[in-house]
Amino acid sequence: MHWAELYEYQRQLDKYIEQHKNVEKESVVDHKTLAFYVELGELANETRCFKFWSNKPESDHETIKEEYVDGLHFLLSLGIELNSYVESAEISDVTSRTEAFLTVYQRLGEWKRKKTKQAYQNLFDAYVTLAAALNISEEDMKQAYLEKNDENYDRQDRGY
Numbered sequence: 001m002h003w004a005e006l007y008e009y010q011r012q013l014d015k016y017i018e019q020h021k022n023v024e025k026e027s028v029v030d031h032k033t034l035a036f037y038v039e040l041g042e043l044a045n046e047t048r049c050f051k052f053w054s055n056k057p058e059s060d061h062e063t064i065k066e067e068y069v070d071g072l073h074f075l076l077s078l079g080i081e082l083n084s085y086v087e088s089a090e091i092s093d094v095t096s097r098t099e100a101f102l103t104v105y106q107r108l109g110e111w112k113r114k115k116t117k118q119a120y121q122n123l124f125d126a127y128v129t130l131a132a133a134l135n136i137s138e139e140d141m142k143q144a145y146l147e148k149n150d151e152n153y154d155r156q157d158r159g160y
């Protein structure tokens, strides 16, 4: 993936949102960190991967991709805020989707405490590993990201 291109799309979108909303720069990193936690929870709920007590099937792949790229928006945005960027990301083997989610949560907590470039890279690797565990290809990820990026502009224009 050419991550630099996505960082550029994200930078423009964040700027657009900031111009349309009253953004307090001091708290924006915490807000975006919490937003990423929330998106991870929403994504996990759509996959239902941890709901061993339920027979209800997971959401369709389109919905799961949409939730995934919501999280990707905040992950890119956090990198921009902290001036940490990845050039490539490494996919690890995981035994389950639940393990992949828990690793992202754990590394997000670690990144929140340390805010180092290495912690950001580790978090990014875990989020890309999660995509692989959810069968989201790079190509699908990029397409879904660009579609949601457009939608985020439309939402601002509609006064969301």
Ligand SMILES: O=c1ccn([C@H]2C[C@H](O)[C@@H](COP(=O)(O)O)O2)c(=O)[nH]1
Pocket: 013, 014, 017, 069, 070, 071, 073, 074, 077, 148, 152
């Ligand atoms: O500074 C921001 C704030 C929001 N979003 C995007 C990311 C998600 O795609 C979407 C989440 O919006 P909700 O549906 O959770 O309101 O907003 C950004 O990209 N940058």
